[in-house]
Amino acid sequence: MAVHARQTKVGINIATSGSWGTGTAVATAVGAGDGVYVRDDLGIQLQRVISADDSAGQNYIGSVQTGRTEAVAVSIPTYLHFNDAFQNVLWALTLGTGGTAPTQVGTTTAYTNTFEPATNKTGRYATIVRDKSLYVSEVPGAKFTGFELTFGEGGRAEITWTAIGDLEKSDSSINTATQISALTFPTLGMRAFMNQAYLRLNAIGDGALANSDARPCSSIRVTFSQPLDSRHVAGQVSIIEPEETSFPEIMIEATLDRFQSDTDDFFPGHSALTAYKMDLVFTGPTLATTNYGIAFKFPHVIVESYRAAVPGGADQVRPDVRFRALSTTAAPTGFTGITAPLRIITTGVATTNPFA
Secondary structure, eight states: OOOOGGGOEEEEEEOOSOOOTTSOOOOOOOOTTOBOOOSSOOOOOOOEEEEEOOOSSOSSOOOEEEEEEOOEEEEEEEEOBSOHHHHHHHHHHHHSOOOSOOEEOTTSSOEEEEEOOOSOOTTOOEEEEEEOSSSEEEEEEEEEEEEEEEEOGGGBEEEEEEEEESOOBSOOSSSOHHHHHHOOOOOTTOBOBGGGEEEEEEETTSOOOOGGGBOOEEEEEEEEEOOBOOOOOTTOSSOOOOOBOSOOEEEEEEEESOOSTTGGGHHHHHHHTOOEEEEEEEEEEEETTEEEEEEEEEEEEEEEEEEOOOOSTTOOOOOEEEEEEOOOSSOOTTOTTOOSSOEEEEEESOOSOTTO
């Protein structure tokens, strides 16, 4: 029987078996709670360098040898979930921090968890496993580099996580059919949609964000990218643990509903480098006396580009705005304690720090 996508499963678990460092990453077994529903292939592919012996004195190449293994580019396409117990692991791996200790919402069974970009992500990586039915594919060490949040069919929120892996194995003694069978997956029906979200912003010196600060958008894209190196050293086939090579970049792109008196403000805002504060908030299903939720907080953004192209015919003008998130020295009103360029706050049932 041919292999179908419905037969395959993906598991991701934060590494706990040892330090990657300058040695080889040690895989961690996946199990209950580590299952991840994905929308497409992960792009994982072993790339062993093949070197041909092209020495003179022979008519044809008759010998090749294997060299090092190139780093594996990983792309994990998922839906944005309100299931925080599942998704918080991915926020932690991508931003490099487990956030603050979960905070209980009043006396309910709801908890909030916060995540901000870490200044150092050493030792914070994961093992990625995919059951391909004929064999189990394992990336022992994968360091996450970013995410891209967009909206697709029917306004469904889609988020793709990116990572750099050391290699792909098909003969792991740590992750086998036994570990695949133990995987459990997030509850279905808890995906986020655009109609559950609103984007708000005002000048950084104005009062706290309110519903009146919401800006209707027909498309939104949020990207977080942390460049990491991919380095080989003598005596080792695969890469050493990737480390930061540049500043993280955080962008928010939006197509506004129409070109009118409020959306044209971003033209002078771009020209003058006006400082704004912004949030993108998703409100999910009922949980205790509150709701599941995901909030992206940006205490300081500037308009990096603004375009209000006039189409042909009689179509409407819809401005495109790209914001860049920056840090700030003082938290603005309504953003208590937030000076990093991004904070993600999840509300749900997770009661543990993913890196604890």
